[in-house]
Amino acid sequence: xxxxxxxxxxxxxxxxxxxxxxxxxxxxxxxxxxxxxxxxxxxxxxxxxxxxxxxxxxxxxxxxxxxxxxxxxxxxxxxxxxxxxxxxxxxxxxxxxxxxxxxxxxxxxxxxxxxxxxxxxxxxxxxxxxxxxxxxxxxxxxxxxxxxxxxxxxxxxxxxxxxxxxxxxxxxxxxxxxxxxxxxxxxxxxxxxxxxxxxxxxxxxxxxxxxxxxxxxxxxxxxxxxxxxxxxxxxxxxxxxxxxxxxxxxxxxxxxxxxxxxxxxxxxxxxxxxxxxxxxxxxxxxxxxxxxxxxxxxxxxxxxxxxxxxxxxxxxxxxxxxxxxxxxxxxxxxxxxxxxxxxxxxxxxxxxxxxxxxxxxxxxxxxxxxxxxxxxxxxxxxxxxxxxxxxxxxxx
Amino acid sequence: xxxxxxxxxxxxxxxxxxxxxxxxxxxxxxxxxxxxxxxxxxxxxxxxxxxxxxxxxxxxxxxxxxxxxxxxxxxxxxxxxxxxxxxxxxxxxxxxxxxxxxxxxxxxxxxxxxxxxxxxxxxxxxxxxxxxxxxxxxxxxxxxxxxxxxxxxxxxxxxxxxxxxxxxxxxxxxxxxxxxxxxxxxxxxxxxxxxxxxxxxxxxxxxxxxxxxxxxxxxxxxxxxxxxxxxxxxxxxxxxxxxxxxxxxxxxxxxxxxxxxxxxxxxxxxxxxxxxxxxxxxxxxxxxxxxxxxxxxxxxxxxxxxxxxxxxxxxxxxxxxxxxxxxxxxxxxxxxxxxxxxxxxxxxxxxxxxxxxxxxxxxxxxxxxxxxxxxxxxxxxxxxxxxxxxxxxxxx
Numbered sequence: 001x002x003x004x005x006x007x008x009x010x011x012x013x014x015x016x017x018x019x020x021x022x023x024x025x026x027x028x029x030x031x032x033x034x035x036x037x038x039x040x041x042x043x044x045x046x047x048x049x050x051x052x053x054x055x056x057x058x059x060x061x062x063x064x065x066x067x068x069x070x071x072x073x074x075x076x077x078x079x080x081x082x083x084x085x086x087x088x089x090x091x092x093x094x095x096x097x098x099x100x101x102x103x104x105x106x107x108x109x110x111x112x113x114x115x116x117x118x119x120x121x122x123x124x125x126x127x128x129x130x131x132x133x134x135x136x137x138x139x140x141x142x143x144x145x146x147x148x149x150x151x152x153x154x155x156x157x158x159x160x161x162x163x164x165x166x167x168x169x170x171x172x173x174x175x176x177x178x179x180x181x182x183x184x185x186x187x188x189x190x191x192x193x194x195x196x197x198x199x200x201x202x203x204x205x206x207x208x209x210x211x212x213x214x215x216x217x218x219x220x221x222x223x224x225x226x227x228x229x230x231x232x233x234x235x236x237x238x239x240x241x242x243x244x245x246x247x248x249x250x251x252x253x254x255x256x257x258x259x260x261x262x263x264x265x266x267x268x269x270x271x272x273x274x275x276x277x278x279x280x281x282x283x284x285x286x287x288x289x290x291x292x293x294x295x296x297x298x299x300x301x302x303x304x305x306x307x308x309x310x311x312x313x314x315x316x317x318x319x320x321x322x323x324x325x326x327x328x329x330x331x332x333x334x335x336x337x338x339x340x341x342x343x344x345x346x347x348x349x350x351x352x353x354x355x356x357x358x359x360x361x362x363x364x365x366x367x368x369x370x371x372x373x374x375x376x377x378x379x380x381x382x383x384x385x386x387x388x389x390x391x392x393x394x395x396x
Numbered sequence: 397x398x399x400x401x402x403x404x405x406x407x408x409x410x411x412x413x414x415x416x417x418x419x420x421x422x423x424x425x426x427x428x429x430x431x432x433x434x435x436x437x438x439x440x441x442x443x444x445x446x447x448x449x450x451x452x453x454x455x456x457x458x459x460x461x462x463x464x465x466x467x468x469x470x471x472x473x474x475x476x477x478x479x480x481x482x483x484x485x486x487x488x489x490x491x492x493x494x495x496x497x498x499x500x501x502x503x504x505x506x507x508x509x510x511x512x513x514x515x516x517x518x519x520x521x522x523x524x525x526x527x528x529x530x531x532x533x534x535x536x537x538x539x540x541x542x543x544x545x546x547x548x549x550x551x552x553x554x555x556x557x558x559x560x561x562x563x564x565x566x567x568x569x570x571x572x573x574x575x576x577x578x579x580x581x582x583x584x585x586x587x588x589x590x591x592x593x594x595x596x597x598x599x600x601x602x603x604x605x606x607x608x609x610x611x612x613x614x615x616x617x618x619x620x621x622x623x624x625x626x627x628x629x630x631x632x633x634x635x636x637x638x639x640x641x642x643x644x645x646x647x648x649x650x651x652x653x654x655x656x657x658x659x660x661x662x663x664x665x666x667x668x669x670x671x672x673x674x675x676x677x678x679x680x681x682x683x684x685x686x687x688x689x690x691x692x693x694x695x696x697x698x699x700x701x702x703x704x705x706x707x708x709x710x711x712x713x714x715x716x717x718x719x720x721x722x723x724x725x726x727x728x729x730x731x732x733x734x735x736x737x738x739x740x741x742x743x744x745x746x747x748x749x750x751x752x753x754x755x756x757x758x759x760x761x762x763x764x765x766x767x768x769x770x771x772x773x774x775x776x777x778x779x780x781x782x783x784x785x786x787x788x789x790x791x792x
Contacts, residue, residue, distance in 0.1 A: 039436070
């Protein structure tokens with residue numbers, strides 16, 4: 001029995017993968033109506049912040065894994081001390097809960113991240129900006145400061161919550177010390193990070209098992225808007241093979257150094273000076289939803305194989321290109337009629353609905369299309385996604 | 397809410413498809429441990445032979461469909477009279493329950509079947525054999541009887557149960573009147589059918605919706621042993637395009653003439669004289685399991701779309717070839733260690749386990765491999781299937 005703490009769409013799609021593998025699967029759901037709880041026979045309703053609930057859930061499981069990184073670190077250690085196979089382990093997961101510690105470790109390992117610094121006050125942020133000249137060449141070539149005059153201060157500065165952020169939450173782009181002061185006024189622990197002039201965003205997805213077997217998916221391009229992933233293109237078009245290999249090796253190395261079991265998604269900035277690590281996630285990841293149809297082994301099956309210490313599946317592409325677009329809710333909660341239009345307009349689009357209440361901007365599903373013409377695929381994926389938000393203000 | 401009567405592997409894989417579609421799904425299971433009941437949140441335990449159980453199950457469903465054809469015909473009509481959307485309908489399903497009526501209808505429609513006749517006694521069977529000269533050319537060319545002497549009697553004769561047979565059960569190949577007499581002694585209603593000298597077996601899988609939209613999958617070759625499907629190759633290698641088109645058109649026509657809603661699988665004999673219809677099934681079918689990975693739309697998703705009257709999905713191939721092999725249980729009930737070997741030996745093989753107790757010869761799962769070299773794919777699929785029966789007597 002594999003148990004997943006959390007019952008969102010990641011757990012829902014993991015449940016689907018468990019059916020084919022023949023692996024008994026259960027979720028710890030906050031509510032009986034949660035996305036995964038709707039479709040799984042093994043549901044325990046409980047609170048991931050309660051050690052009692054976690055322990056009673058774990059009692060019926062051979063391994064426990066997670067569809068989010070919010071289980072308190074102390075509870076993770078307590079589960080391990082109680083003999084529960086927690087995968088990924090408390091030590092690895094800790095780095096997804098403390099982004100400052102993650103950056104310190106990666107830096108110690110010689111892995112390039114955006115420049116960053118802990119900050120407590122607006123003066124700290126201003127100091128960071130003053131000491132962060134734009135030394136990195138942008139996508140259009142070198143942009144080094146001229147040595148004859150002092151470098152300009154590097155605004156904007158990004159402030160990030162040390163823990164708990166996702167989908168653009170917990171990230172603030174500040175144009176001035178006053179903007180930074182306002183963010184700091186929220187009382188959330190943050191650190192400062194340079195606003196990287198990246199040419200695009202990439203993601204590396206790898207799996208690692210307790211046996212230390214590793215598998216790396218092709219590197220993908222992710223397209224964000226307002227901090228939310230909107231589109232993923234697999235493989236990243238035009239990515240130099242040596243850069244793709246470097247990104248895969250980087251992710252496998254991080255998985256190994258942090259002793260990750262299960263999936264590791266590494267969000268990357270591609271810059272003129274190379275790859276910088278942006279974020280880590282140790283679970284199935286939005287940048288890997290395309291693998292359900294687009295790879296021989298879906299990320300959900302792969303995560304189960306990895307945490308159960310089964311031989312990993314092939315991460316090979318099942319088509320020249322796969323494009324995934326997230327379906328975001330619009331103003332109209334009744335998407336059913338428009339859903340039928342999506343199906344009718346493109347019989348080969350693969351729709352995944354998460355069974356979630358529609359709210360404007362909420363991820364309620366995704367679509368994937370496969371083929372060989374990446375421009376046509378992006379058009380099809382975007383059309384399906386925009387059908388569902390029809391009439392809703394959106395930059396698409 | 398879509399409800400499926402029956403909770404075997406077909407319902408299990410339909411449940412998996414329902415998750416992505418976002419369609420609430422429930423099963424009427426004979427036992428709580430049934431294959432589909434293990435993995436679905438919506439399970440009602442009940443008896444498909446009880447009209448009360450069927451009515452209470454149907455009360456919560458927008459449509460009711462089936463993973464087998466054993467619901468009594470009178471109950472199907474009663475459900476329809478009670479206003480339940482039964483898909484396929486009682487009239488269409490009736491032809492899967494009365495194979496003699498099915499052959500009579502197909503014959504009236506001018507659709508070629510093997511020669512057949514109702515029989516009650518061994519003398520009837522002998523008379524059928526005497527009047528069924530081998531007029532059909534075999535795979536190696538014409539084998540017409542010489543006109544100068546009386547034709548030999550056409551033994552063996554196949555006796556088939558009028559209803560209820562599957563996986564070789566309900567089919568007897570009789571070499572003599574004595575053999576026929578023994579079968580007739582069982583007291584099962586049977587009819588006689590010529591033993592067709594086919595070159596191979598094919599299957600045509602189509603979907604039809606209440607809107608009358610149709611979709612046809614590529615024609616596949618099926619390989620049987622002891623009446624059990626062992627292997628499916630999609631598309632059927634070397635099949636003449638005009639014969640493939642004829643088989644698709646034939647299946648779509650049968651679906652239309654019989655007013656089928658949902659899937660229709662037509663099992664065919666390929667002979668030197670053309671195609672003969674062997675059996676019909678109005679549900680997801682073993683010959684279509686390859687579609688989960690091998691087609692843009694799996695047969696399970698397609699069945700749900702069809703019975704819910706949603707636009708049908710693309711039946712296009714996702715790879716040049718897909719080969720599926722059924723996993724049959726062997727003497728050793730503990731397949732888990734061997735399962736790991738299958739995964740390790742071929743990371744790209746897709747394993748589907750049904751959560752069934754292992755019994756020798758029982759279908760406990762299937763594997764699918766995709767690629768462009770059909771010989772290599774058949775080898776890989778067979779190797780995976782035989783790993784799991786390792787040590788068990790088998791002709792492989």
